Amino acid sequence: MFTYLTNGERSLFDEFDRLQREMDQLFGGWPRGAIRGGRAGAFPPINIGATDDAVHVYVYAPGFDASRFDVTIQQNVLSIGGSRAPEPREKRTWYLRERFEGDFRRAVTLPEDVDPERVEASYRNGILHLVIKRRAAVRPRQIPIA
C-alpha cells in the first residue's frame, strides 16, 4: 500500500505504528507505576542502561543546540529540558510535519546509588549522552566471632 505524502493519506504501516504505541502504553513502561515513569511516545525518547560503575542515559534529541540543553539532577531524579526552533512556514506547501518542535522537559528516576556530583554530558550526532557515576557498592562487612 502506498502513502502519498502530498495528500495526507495514512498507510497501513501508520496503523501498525499506532497499535504498537498503544500496546506499549498498555504493557510497557518502566518502572511500572512510577510517578515519573513517563509515557510511550514522549519526546525525546530516552534509553537508560547501567554498568557496574555508572548509569548511562541516551536522549534522542537531534538538531538541538547543545549549549541550550538544561540538565539538572537532584538526588536520583534527572531532569532534561531543551528547545528546537520550528522550521519557517512561509511560502511553502507542507505535506508532512511529524518532527517535534518547541520546548520539552522530561524527568526520569535513576537507580538510587547514582552520585549527583559526578555527571558528564556530551552531544554527538543528535544524541545527548549522560554518564552518572554510581557510588561504590557498600560491601558486606564480615563480623568476626570472638
Next chain:
Amino acid sequence: MSERKTTEKAAPGAAASETALRPNVEVYEDADGITLIADLPGVAPGGLNLQVDKETLLIEGNADLALPEGLQPLHAEVRSTTWRRSFALSGELDPDGIEARLKDGVLRLHIPKRAEVRPRRIEVRVT
C-alpha cells in the same frame, strides 16, 4: 494542484528487517523543489545510506552508539539502531540535483524540480 510529488512506499526488504525504525520527517515544497527533513539521531555521515534512482529515494541510517562494555539495559524507548524510510519520486523532480546535509542527527535533502517545470512569473503589461 493535486499532483503527487513524492510517494512513500515500503522499502525493498522492509519485511525482512522489520526492526528498522521509521524516522519522523517534514516535507515541503517551494518553487525550486521539494525539501525533506528527517530526524536520524545517532547517525553519523558515514552511517548514512541514500539511494536515489528515477523513481525511488531510500533513506537508511545506522546509529553509532559506541555502547560501553557490560551495559545492562534498564529502560529502552528506542529499540533499534537502524532508521529506514523510502519515498517514490514523481517525474518532474530531478534526482541528479539532490543535495543532502547531515548535522546533529538531522538530514536535510533538497530535490530540485527540473528547470522546465519550475513556475515562471508572467509579467502582465498594461497597454
